[in-house]
Amino acid sequence: MSALPQRKYVSPEEYLTAERESLEKHEFFDGEIFQMAGASLKHIVITGNLAAELHARFKGRDCRALQSDMRVHIPKTGLFTYPDIAVVCGKPEFLPDEQLDTLTNPVLIIEVLSASTEGYDKGVKFDNYRSLESLREYVLISQDAKRVIRYTKQTDNSWVLMDFIDDKTEIELVSIECSLTMDDIYDKVEFTEPHE
16 A cells, blocks of 8 residues: 655745745645636626726725735635635735735625635635634625625624525625625626527
């Protein structure tokens, strides 16, 4: 019987040093580094729509919508990841180093779902995100149909799910006191017709 190969543990400091020099993005969890996949056209358009809509709504307000180049760290679990959109209101907080490239206090995180990440985004990743003291809302956007899933943190630290599928519904983002429509989110996104 042959021995299983030993995996090399990587420290968070080693990860950050390598990541800051890398041309690609990687997640880090529990001593392991995971390369992130590229995004589809729909994913990129939806993310761009969200960033543009939020940016417009934040004029004159102390909130920022940060796209997927902003790394987020979850101190309680050790996860380093790149949400599609992370919103911070008030003063952004970063890892205690001079880089200011790893946010620790988003109030809202939005992920655009893909077939390869949907289970992770709804499960393990949300488990990690929920441990962020600052996080008040988590939103999942389908890229295969007009569907938005919103989790909102309650005062007792439970999370309430709302599922939006109606084209006419306004999706209220309570953590940032604004709303979006399906048209705002899915502008210029083309869905293929299902085969009969």
